[in-house]
Amino acid sequence: EYAVRDPFHIGYRVPVQLADGQHVEVETLSNFSTGLPVFYVQDLLSEEECSAIRSAAPRPAMMKSLVAREYQRVTKKRAARHFRDVDVDRDQSLDGDELAQFFKEAADLVDFTWDFLSAYLPKATAAAGDRRQVSQKEFISTDWVKFFRAAKKHHPDWFARHSYQTFVEYSDHAFLQPVLDKVAAVTGLSKSLVRRTAESMQVLLYPEGGHYSCHHDTAPDNPDFPRFLTLFFFLNDVDGGETVFFGTDLNGTYPEDRFAAGEDVWGPIESKCQSVRSCPGFDGSSPFASSLVVKPRAGSAVFWYNMAVTNEGHVGRFYWSSIHGGCPSKGEKWAANIWLHAAHRAGQEL
Ligand SMILES: O=C(O)CCC(=O)C(=O)O
Ligand SMILES: [Fe+2]
Structure with a gap:
């Protein structure tokens, strides 16, 4: 059949x-x-x-x-949990791959540039190339809801x-x-x-x-x-x-x-x-x-x-x-x- x-x-x-x-x-x-x-x-x-x-x-x-998007729920408390989830090497900071994992899990964002991130993660983006690391402190104090909203507006192709x-x-x-x-x-x-x-x-x-x-x-x-x-x-x-x-x-x-x-x-x-x-x-x-x-x-x-x-x-x-x-x-x-x-x-x- x-x-x-x-x-x-x-x-x-x-x-x-x-x-x-x-x-x-x-x-x-x-x-x-x-x-x-x-x-x-x-x-x-x-x-x-x-x-x-x-x-x-x-x-x-x-x-x-399309109204209810996951990223609207990345509050500070949830950011702390996201951080723990994606910091797989447990070094209390995120490298590019770990950050990409967070973007994918939190908002289905599959592409990004460090340039765009610089407004949100000034400390991390100050470093060059491979040395970029996002500290836990900077990660948790970032307004991710605002970030994802801006990304969606300016770069819908990243999602x-x-x-x-x-x-x-x-x-x-x-x-x-x-x-x-x-x-x-x-x-x-x-x-x-x-x-x-x-x-x-x-x-x-x-x-x-x-x-x-x-x-x-x-x-x-x-x-x-x-x-x-x-x-x-x-x-x-x-x-x-x-x-x-x-x-x-x-x-x-x-x-x-x-x-x-x-x-x-x-x-x-x-x-x-x-x-x-x-x-x-x-x-x-x-x-x-x-x-x-x-x-x-x-x-x-x-x-x-x-x-x-x-x-x-x-x-x-x-x-x-x-x-x-x-x-x-x-x-x-x-x-x-x-x-x-x-x-x-x-x-x-x-
Ligand atoms: O839009 C397409 O060409 C593919 C859409 C698709 O794969 C889907 O909706 O599951
Ligand atoms: Fe499909």
Whole structure:
């Protein structure tokens, strides 16, 4: 019942008939030998469907999803705890790596410059290069809420995510049932399985310059959200805003042991694709220069597997190579996620 679509070879196209009689083609963009099976479908949604989905996610609802930010809670008391957590070498000061860890944990800030920090950490930034250390005293007396707010305002590209989002319930919108049936047709899964396992549709709006750093849609080992399949719709035409599959290598030089590797190999890869500078157009020498890049096109969809799934629908092996991200868009970008869930454990019924 959970059979995955066979990618065969890159460029392979299989025709699929949709319920309304329309034909689309499911094209293989990547397979296991290049890191991850990824498929593309052009014109899966009509213009009317794209705009209906956008209207189902009104702007005020989208904005709300961003209001409560973690960094607004980095009070003095919490700063002391953050300090202890990230001062892994216990030398009562933080070096650049430890500070970066704090930024990531506290606010999903994945990029920064010492220049920008100088207004907040004058003592630390007075030192040069590797000698920069932030003392506990200076760290705790810093107004981190103000810092993160300023960073967000002036450098939204430094954060892992710069977008608005909301969830739309299928049962609230009749037009979404045929959309789910299209998901079934192109993935080769049954309509009833798709309806049973689909999480509410997540609609995304990226402002000009918005992005989403590399990430996995689910977690290894007992994930809370065992999203075994992601189907991602592009809902408008926009320049930039490419979806990049950082775990793939289309050069055909994919290291065989990489696919089977775990966090020790993938952790460092993940840290390298956090910055938007890993995106196409930023740096020709990027380690991701031969990763799969999918350009947004209204009505098209890309889908892939985040983990193996057993025939009974249970969580299987996590695919570290499913790491991906959305690059900065040169204008508003609208998109939507449909995630299909596996069951957490053997014995759990879906
Ligand atoms: O915007 C994109 O291209 C990717 C978005 C994404 O990966 C997500 O929403 O989980
Ligand atoms: Fe994602």
